[in-house]
Structure formats: C-alpha cells, structure tokens
C-alpha cells in the first residue's frame with residue numbers, strides 16, 4: 596500500500612499542476628515533491644545500497660502514478676557513471692528530487708530565437724541550438740527539488756556519482772503522445788553560457804523497468 600505521504604503529495608499535485616506555468620505554483624509543487632523521500636516512495640532499500648548492482652542496464656525506472664495531468668516515476672542508476680543521456684520533454688515541466696546517492700544534472704536551455712545561435716553548421720544530422728547551463732548536483736543527503744521547465748533545463752542528462760543513486764520525478768502535464776528526443780553535444784566539456792548546436796540522435800540508453808506498487812486515481816479519491 597502506498598504511503599500516506601505519497602498519496603497526499605500526488606493529491607496536492609493534482610490540485611496544483613493546472614497552474615504549473617506560474618512561478619508561485621512551481622514553488623509549491625517543488626515543495627510538495629520534496630516530501631517524496633525514499634521512505635515515502637517505499638524505496639528505503641535504495642538508500643542502503645552501497646555496492647553497484649550487477650545488471651546490464653544504465654537506468655532502471657518504475658512508474659508510480661500516471662495521468663493526463665502529470666506522471667510520477669522513479670529512475671535509479673546501478674553504478675557510478677551510469678547516465679541518462681541528453682533528452683527533452685517538450686512543453687513539460689519536471690520536478691526532480693534525489694532519493695538515494697548523488698547525481699550530476701547537466702542541462703541546456705532552448706534557444707527560442709535561432710538567429711542568436713549564429714550560422715547553422717553544415718551537417719547531415721538534425722541539429723538544434725541550445726545554451727549550456729552547466730551542471731548542478733542532486734544529493735539525497737541534502738535534498739532539494741530541481742525544476743526543469745519547458746525552456747530552462749529542457750534538455751538534460753543525469754549521471755550517477757555514487758554506486759547506486761535514484762531520483763523521483765513529477766512531470767506535468769503527463770507525457771502521453773509527447774515523445775522525447777535524444778541529443779548529443781560534440782563538445783565533451785561544454786562551457787556554461789555558450790550556445791551549441793546539438794545533434795539529434797537515436798535513443799540507445801539501456802533502460803529496464805522495475806516494479807513499484809503503482810498509485811491509482813481511485814487511491815487519490817479524485
């Protein structure tokens with residue numbers, strides 16, 4: 596049975612996410628998502644792992660709750676260096692809260708005016724210009740909620756810095772029929788503030804599902 600904290604946070608998110616484009620509402624959703632620690636998600640055991648998991652995947656993920664309004668899921672990394680590569684969630688705001696270990700989030704902001712990006716390089720790849728925002732860190736011991744909105748932080752990659760790490764995220768609205776696109780940056784050490792032409796690449800990340808007891812709409816008394 597899902598924890599009362601999880602149910603009450605998901606219920607509150609339903610009330611709030613309609614206004615998620617407003618900064619004040621984002622701050623309230625972020626503070627709700629902060630309540631989702633490993634225990635609230637029923638995943639205390641992740642916080643106790645000290646050794647890498649012997650599995651042939653980069654990422655394992657579980658859906659906790661899904662609706663048209665928002666989705667809530669958990670992503671876990673089984674070893675140091677395991678990475679969810681650069682990808683986007685068009686039109687969606689993400690709230691990311693670490694629940695185990697430590698991770699680095701590298702992100703790009705979308706460029707709305709392509710003339711800012713300078714001439715498009717000659718390339719047979721699909722390209723998209725974006726401004727590198729730098730790296731921020733997620734640490735389950737000093738947690739905070741990172742907000743990745745439809746412009747800032749929209750293209751992001753997350754890398755594990757500890758043998759096991761995990762985060763929970765709330766994405767609003769839900770991503771029914773909104774495919775994400777994966778990107779590569781040719782510069783391995785991009786400079787914060789600089790604009791890069793990112794290449795659109797196929798999704799190749801080795802990802803596997805794991806099971807967390809899902810929360811249903813009926814559990815939320817909606």
Ligand SMILES: [Fe+2]
Pocket residue numbers: 682683684689751
């Ligand atoms: Fe993402």
